[in-house]
Amino acid sequence: MFLNDNYRLSTIISEAEADKAIEELKGLVLRSMDLVEKRVEEVEEKRRLIIEEVDRKFVEDYFNSVVILNExxxxxxxxxxxxxxxxxxxxxxxxxxxxLLKAEKIIKKHNSLLEKALKYEVRMTSVKVEKKSENKGVFGFISKAIEKGANIIDELQEKSEKESWDFITNNGERTIDEVKNR
Known part of the structure; x- marks a missing residue:
């Protein structure tokens, strides 16, 4: 039996697989138990890394869901x-x-996002009025080009405000007032 062919670390991707491999390896009886012990240590390290990766994702997901506006x-x-x-x-x-190290920058960024989110709420509650221009000729063409450029900028700004609103409200799970008044 070749340990390098079985229990390859690259094939172990979950904690359950690591646990199973450790149990099987500990049950092996070979002429050289050093090989088994070494492989058990390697698989245990892989298991530790898997757990750390899952924990890191959990903590990061939590961190990305909070709004930090002050000390x-x-x-x-x-x-x-x-x-x-x-x-x-x-x-x-x-x-x-x-x-703790980046608190000042995070507070500044989240307050900026809050401002954009507030603008988005105002944008969504206000009535949109479309301008109708009937200019013909060169001035009509120029007017339409300027209007189109302004619309593109407005759409980009609205997208940025919407992303900020999504973050601040945790995709609508909380209101901006809840965030501001806690």
Whole structure:
């Protein structure tokens, strides 16, 4: 039996597969148990990396769902991150440290996103009026070209505002007032 052919680390992609491989490897009896022990250690390390990757995604998803507008929010979210139910403490501490280190920039960015989200809400509640231009000739052509350029810029701005609104409201799961008044 060749251990290199079985239990290849590149084929182990889940924690359950790693657990199964560890159990099977520990049950093997070979002339050289050193090979088995070494492979068990390798598979256990792979299992640890899989768990860390899952935890990292969970913490990142959580972090990407919070809005941080001031220092009080920073403190609250650092505590929330440290209390998340994940098995890899280093992952939580990395994200908490990142938040503390980048707090000022994150606060500035999220406040900017809040402003854009507010503009989007105003845009969506206001009545749109379309201009109808009947100019013909050169001036009509120029007027239409300018209007088309303005519409493209407005569409890009609306898209940016919508993305900000989606982030601030967590895709509509909370209102802007809830975010501002907490």
């Amino acid at each position: 009080r929010d920073v403190e609250r979210e650092v505590n929330n991150i440290r209390n998340l139910n994940v098995r890899t403490e280093e992952v939580k501490e990395e994200k908490a440290s990142y938040l």
